[in-house]
Amino acid sequence: MIRSELVQKIADENPQLFQRDVERIVNTLFEEIINALADGDRVELRGFGAFSVKQRDARIGRNPRSGESVEVEAKNVPFFKTGKLLRDRLNGKA
């Protein structure tokens, strides 16, 4: 399923809304999650999963082509942990 298919499903369920409003709603939801993570916050969606930020230390990396050492700066990376309900559903347990 891709973004436009998700928008379509929501639009079909909500005939009272214009398609462009559904697009804005879906965009807002995903942007809000990115904004929270960019601020270093967590987003916990019970039953679905939780988005959080993990810190990666600076390290010496290597250019795989030349074998040359390069310094990689410390950075933050997004992380998603699947919620219990969804994990169980994926395995036919709920």
Next chain:
Amino acid sequence: MSEKTLTRVDLSEAIFNEVGLSRNESAALVQSVLQHMSDALVSGENVKISSFGTFSLRDKNARVGRNPKTGEEVPISPRRVLTFRPSNLMKDRVSGQSQD
């Protein structure tokens, strides 16, 4: 960096502020989005949200695990797991390097 945790309520509040919907409708839409994504994943479909990220399913084989506390061997049954790969846009916004 703060340690705030956002929930469905915060997402529906953002929608409430952005679009002229009631709080109840906004909350229902948040739930509806998550429900459709979950249902697609449960039916075996990957979910790809452009400029956000991709949720993909992976099937893991059965293997023998070990209880790290007791050292006891325990069978781990085959299972389906979900992985999330963030988009470059999300990675850039979150990394704390360069812009922003």
